[in-house]
Amino acid sequence: MTGFRDQLVHWFEEHKRDLPWRRTSDPYRIWVSEVMLQQTRVDTVIPYYNNFVQKFPTLQDLAYAEEQDILKAWEGLGYYSRVRNLQTAVREVVEHYGGKVPDTKKEISQLKGVGPYTAGAVLSIAYHKPEPAVDGNVMRVISRVLLIEEDIGKAKTRPIFENALAEMISPDKPSEFNQGLMELGALVCTPKSPGCLLCPVREHCRAYHAGKEKSLPIKEKKTKVTVKDMAAIVLRNKQGEVLIQRRPDTGLLAKLWQFPNVEVAKGTESEQECLQEFFRSELEISVKIEKAVQKVEHVFSHLVWNITVYEGTLLSDKEGTSEDMRWVDENSIESYPFPVSHQKIIEQQIRR
């Protein structure tokens, strides 16, 4: 009877998908792919990865790039701190490691945005080091194989899997072993109705033998979301330019651009009055709110924006100046990174 390890590696080598980041041995590109793949599906990542490595072919290209340009390349992918942290990290690599991605767990783990999973993934895939890379797939697969009933939603559970994998991982082919676990989780050992009859390591799976594969892994319920009513405005001046605003440096959608907007607390003044007051206090300008033209819902992990979009025109002669506000013509707006909800506003209100 062949071991779990060899059967998994063999299955991976026979069945692995042809993915762009599997065609390179460049640690930088493998790193980029791993950051993009954090909490993000393979099919979503593929076009972003191809575009990103075309725009920033080397670690140095990314290190010296403009922040707005890297955010634009990330536009629509979500979790935007990932790409800002990645640039911070590659700059650190240029400064302290001569432009070569470090190949030790201690060094690579100190880089911004590189946690236990990404460290293990880059070390094993790019440098063939026998380090575990525990992501959601791996916890699901291993929880079934070893019948581990700990809550995978809790932080203290992950070391349980890392310790178990330390004794399972292939010393000769750690890259294929780790990717094999993830590939198996993506293609066969799926969250709902896993394909056990197609599984290359079924004979080693305790959950399968116990008939518990569908009830694993154990995961706690999610937290409830809060809903916010927002009013946004496409405000034009006499030249036909549109006013956009840059979001703060930290927090939700940091450093992305948006149409000026306010939160409308329940049971207060009207949305129009909230917008009027916003421009009076922030820019000391007066505007005419024409009408509501669109409704946009933006669903986040733990938050929902219900946005009503208004049209408006600038009444004051002066345009109002602020660090984070800018009048742009309708062509150059394409070069600014926007969150998806405001991309929908651009589609409907600008590209007409």
Next chain:
DNA sequence: GATTCGTGGGA
């Protein structure tokens, strides 16, 4: 240790 960070797809 619990929350905060996006988005789109599928059951």
Next chain:
DNA sequence: TTCCCAAGAAT
């Protein structure tokens, strides 16, 4: 429709 989720990390 609603819910869950997908190659997590920072705070």
